[in-house]
Amino acid sequence: MKYVIGIDLGTSAVKLLLVNKHGDVVQEVSKAYSLIKEKSNYSEQNPEDWVDQTIEGLSDLLQLFKGTPEDIEGISFSGQMHGLVLLDENHEVLRNAILWNDTRTTEECHEIYSRVGRERLLKITKNLALEGFTLPKILWVKNHEPETFNKAKHFVLPKDYVRFRLTGKLHMEYSDTAGTLLLNINEKKWSKEICDILGIDVNMCPPLVESHAEVGMITTEIATKTGLTPFTRVFAGGADNACGAIGAGILEEGKTLASVGTSGVVLTYEGNSDKDFQGKVHYFNHAAPNSYYSMGVTLSAGHSLSWFKNIFAKDESFEELLDEVESVSIGANGLLFTPYISGERTPHVDAAIRGSFIGMDSSHQRKHFVRAVLEGITFSLNESLQIFRENGKDIDRIISIGGGAKNEDWLQMQADIFNADVVKLKSEQGPGMGAAMLAAYGCGWFNSLNECANEFLKEDRVYHPIAENVEKYQTLFQLYKLVYSATESLNKGLVEFRN
Ligand SMILES: Nc1ncnc2c1ncn2[C@@H]1O[C@H](COP(=O)(O)OP(=O)(O)O)[C@@H](O)[C@H]1O
């Protein structure tokens, strides 16, 4: 039997899947790393941690593997998007990576609008200038750390850096590059125009390849460290959400997914780049050839739950923490949560907003807070879904992926809040599976990603919306939506008190 490995470089951990020709996950390894948060709106990671944990993960995977390493034909990647990794002329990392959920760049977003122009930016990139995207981060380093910027000869995104360390070859691919705000997404070329206007040398931008492109083989050093053979073929991979879409079979019009990872995403397939959402949702190149997707992003979805767990249930597992959710009725006994604990993107582009619990009373126990957190995260995803529905998309079936899809009560809650069938797949690891599928397609196992999806992706269970619950959630959702405007100016006033 032949195998491929999908490596998902997430925000909380790198997750590695060893997958056989039928799409069965034969071995699974996860290696965690932490966030570096020097200030309230900062979020960084050390790229060396990604590399070390990926190598360790591969080595563990190979030790668990019962077959011969020669049977592992290829590997590919899925990666947290937008993170800036700056490299000097010797390809040495110049500073910690600034991540997708770091919102220090509000000024730089204004600079992009005033120098490039909002309409021109939208025309070229199909997206707005959001704090999380890569271009504002490059400008932030240029404005605040000029010495570092002057030494920078290249930039890459997180999984591109890990791939570089595994192969010695520097590339980027279209799906992740779309999230830099430097790609002309129609022409699939770096925008020299935007680079020139903002004083960025276009030569900092690495060569671009397709997600299924073979970029080389692993180095002998990595082969020795991991137990893989040096003939293991390496394929470029894609942005985690693009790979999540492949791993959830979002490969044709009408297909939609919801993901609860560190972030939360509602994503829908687009056959072309012609639609105009006026920047209300992100519009990116897919990792599947010649296609696109649009998506809304909740900055702190799973992160809100893991934050709550760290503060109030550090020694418990997620399963233990969520055990009592079912015993609490819809609406958590009058408690509403907004998951804005590190600002928000969709539908409120606002780096200053923060989360709230509304309606706390002395009868509330920890389990009410837990249910309110799950409901608040899901309401936030529902706001993205609402944008798609308002723009004419008919969405009545949603594939649910990410860590949040491990919990059955949460899946039923998603069905009730989304008022749609929610499908759980056999593996909830959409991005890792998508990466494995890119490797399988790249290796020539299948003629198309669709063919691969038909073989690899298996449904586990479908959760149907329950009419009585849908009605209650519709009332609560209207109240949830009021919390943003009611707390917006309060949070602006609090900014000066934040570290
Ligand atoms: N058993 C579980 N039940 C519900 N949610 C979970 C469970 N385990 C993890 N999660 C949620 O999933 C999130 C991690 O999801 P994952 O897709 O692995 O994220 P990432 O790709 O960002 O690293 C955690 O922050 C947590 O909120």
Ligand SMILES: O=C(CO)[C@@H](O)[C@H](O)COP(=O)(O)O
């Ligand atoms: O910023 C975005 C998408 O625009 C995030 O979705 C990141 O790509 C991180 O993803 P996860 O770690 O939550 O999977």
